[in-house]
Structures are given as structure tokens and as C-alpha cells.
Amino acid sequence: MMRMDSIRAAVAPPGRHAVTNASRKGDESRLRILEAALVEFGAGGYRSTTTRSIADRAKTTLPPLNYYFGSKEGLYRACAEEIVLRYSEITNDAVSGATQIIQSVSSPETARSALKTLVAASVRLIIGSPVFILGNGIIARELSEPGPAFDIFYEQLWLPGIERNAKLISRIKGEVDVSAESRLQSILLISSLPSFHARRRVAQKAMQWSGIGESELNLLIEVLHRQIDQI
Amino acid sequence: MMRMDSIRAAVAPPGRHAVTNASRKGDESRLRILEAALVEFGAGGYRSTTTRSIADRAKTTLPPLNYYFGSKEGLYRACAEEIVLRYSEITNDAVSGATQIIQSVSSPETARSALKTLVAASVRLIIGSPVFILGNGIIARELSEPGPAFDIFYEQLWLPGIERNAKLISRIKGEVDVSAESRLQSILLISSLPSFHARRRVAQKAMQWSGIGESELNLLIEVLHRQIDQI
């Protein structure tokens, strides 16, 4: 009982992190595993995904998974952090634009325009981006059934997003402080998108779309923009 | 191999169904198991829920589960059908009212009012009803990760709901035929609700609500009604 290996692996994944000049092959493997995990977790969720399937996709075996990430749960959390990272990078422009407008003295119409930009960017990212569908699967699932990554997404993605949009909506309506109503509108607006991702199959079937391409995205954005126009 | 028992159990759960005068105790057990399954599946989803936990909650053992429902999946599907049944019963009034308005020659304002009634009823059912939270958990999960019950919900719940609301929206706008836009608006409107259920924790945290009671529901309905006013 209480073997050295398990302690080392569980507490701080690989000791390698403390070392400055580690081998490059290790990093490549780590990334390959992470990528495979994103695919597998994204397709099947946490429970349904087996570490073996991840190892297979990463063209390796089981031990490296624990070697680099400590456990299945550690790997899952690493996926969540990776998703947040990529997400932030992509939305960086739209977000910093909005932040600037929120912090400065701006007209309702400026705020409205920023909100539209944010929403359009989110739609393209969440629903349109093929490379991001897997990440969105993980996000959507974590929303409807909080798992090991809930807190990561909540604190780094949802709460900031809700607050940002609520402030913009508030500005549009000329409120001095953000009202409960505005915050609720923000939640509903933001909720629509992962929902739409999750209900992709439902929506596609109901709309009789053969796929979700440019024209479909544009229609969706148009409808949302019109909704924003009427705030 | 190919034993009688398994064939009988898998194809048509119990032969009992063909019999007119079966024992009452069997029905009670069946219901108790179904109720327990609704709780367990609702709390944990299909994969995470074990047949043992269901049997425990139903204060019985494993064999009766297969005896009455053939398999874990059969039990899950039975839960979905039960949910659809209860759901339909509760929304029956609002739905038949809306149907009547759709089929007759009605003014935009009549349609708008019917849509508001439908949405308010849905909000109370999906978000407000404590007895229905478990069913909604199953529905929400099945939306974001299609499982054995997806088709049941799609055909009996979502598609009819989307079509109904789309027709009302279309009527409100005075369209002759239901436009793609109206249908999309309908999807977005309907999507908000299970989303809000799923994101209950997120919303509650973000709104700093201690719970979702009458006043919170009313605020939510108010925001949605205002949205409908601006269609």
C-alpha cells in the first residue's frame, strides 16, 4: 500500500513539470494524448469514454495516460483547460472590444453593435466551427450534467460571458446598474448557443437542413441580431 | 445458448401483458421500479446509473428489472415513454388551445396570446415543477447526448412542439406559409427552456438566486413574453 509511483502520479502528474529541459518526445506524446482525449470525450462524454479508446486513438497504451495526466479525471480536466484556452484565443478580439466599450462611456448603439459582434463570433465558434464541435460537445454535456470540469467552465467561460453580455444589454437599455432582467436576458441569449449546438440534430431535422453551412449560420445570426435589435 | 428465458424477456418483456387478468402485485412492482428508475436515471443519466441502484431504490433485486422491462435499455425507454405521457397530460389544455387556434382563422394577437400561454406553461413545467425535475434531467441529457430515448422524445415532444410554435409565430407575423426564419425562432424559443433547466445551477449562481420560486419564474416568464411581444 501507498506506493511511491501512485503518489507521484496522483499529486503532481509527472515530475517532468518541475524539470526545465525535458525531452521533446514527451511533449509530443502528451499533446497527442490530449488531442485524442478531446476527440473521444467530445464524442462520448466522460463516463462512456474508456481510457483504452483514448490510448488507441493516440496510438499508445494505457500507462502514458496516467503518466502524463495522473488519472482519467486529470486527463478530462486537462481537456477542459485546453478548451478554455483555445476558446479564449479565438474570441479574444471580440471580447477585448466589448470590454473596452463596457469600461468606457459608450452609447447604447455602440454597446448593441458590440453585443452583435460577440454573438456572431460565438455562433460561428460554437455552431459553425468544425474543429470546435468536439470541445462544444464536452461543454454542452458539462452544462447539463456537471462533472469534473464544471467549475473550470463556469468560472472561466460562462460567468464572465454572462456578466459581459449583461453589462452590454444594460448599457443598451440605458440602465445605471445591471438589472436582474438584463442579466436574465443575457443568460437566455447565451444559453441559446450551446443549446443549439446540442440540439444540432434536432434543429437540422426540424429545419430540414442537410448541414449547417454559411447560409444556415447567417440565417441564425440574422435572427439573433434582430432579437438584439429589440432589446 | 439461446435459452428460453432470454428470448422471452428480450422480445416481449413479460408474457403477462398478453394476459387480461394478471396479479395486481406485479403492476405495483413494475410501477415502483419505473418510479425508482425515473429518479436514478434523472439524477445520473443512462450510463452512470446502475441497475443495482435502481433495484435498491425500488426495494427489490435485479431480476425483476429484466423480468418487467427486458433490459436496462428497455427500462430506460419505458421511462422516456412515461415522461412523454405525463408531459402530454399536463400540457394538454394549453396544447389543444393552441391547436385550435392554429387550425382556425385567427388574428395575430390571438396567436400571440396562445404562444404566451404555451410558453408560460412550459416554463412552469420544465423549470418550476419539482416533480418533473427528474424527467427534465433525462430529457436534457438526451438532447445533448442522444441515447436510447432520443427518437421517443424527438418524435413525440420536440418536433410537434417546434412545429406548433413555428405555426403560431408564423401566424403572428402574418405569413402565409411558415418561413425558415419563423421555424428557427421557434427552435430558439423552445431551446431556451430545457437549457435553462440544464443550466439551472449556472443561472442560479449567476443571478444570485437562492432558489427558483414563484417570483423567479414570473420574472423569467415576463422576459420571454416581452420577447414574444417583439416577434
Next chain:
DNA sequence: TCCATAATGTATCGGCTGATATATTTTGTG
């Protein structure tokens, strides 16, 4: 009351899963 059948419990099987002890190979460095 008796008995066929329905209902439930006990015990167990086979398969899968996460994890890891152990052995082997690969890598970077002096």
C-alpha cells in the same frame, strides 16, 4: 385446499474498465 403460474430472491458468470507493477526501450547529456 390445491396447484399452476407469476413474482421475487440468491448466487454467480463473463466482460469491461481503470489502474499499475514490472520490464523494456528511447532519449539527451557528459
Next chain:
DNA sequence: CACAAAATATATCAGCCGATACATTATGGA
């Protein structure tokens, strides 16, 4: 080139899960 450390593979374990063979009890009609 040699060698310590890092990385990867093999083999295996222990636990859980769905399912069911088998045994037992309960039910209700004749």
C-alpha cells in the same frame, strides 16, 4: 559511447456492472 533518466509497452489485478440460471415464495382461480 556510456549511462542516468525519461518514456513506453506487456501483463495483470481488483472492482463493478449487466445479466441470468436456478431456487424459492406468493398469488389467485378451480
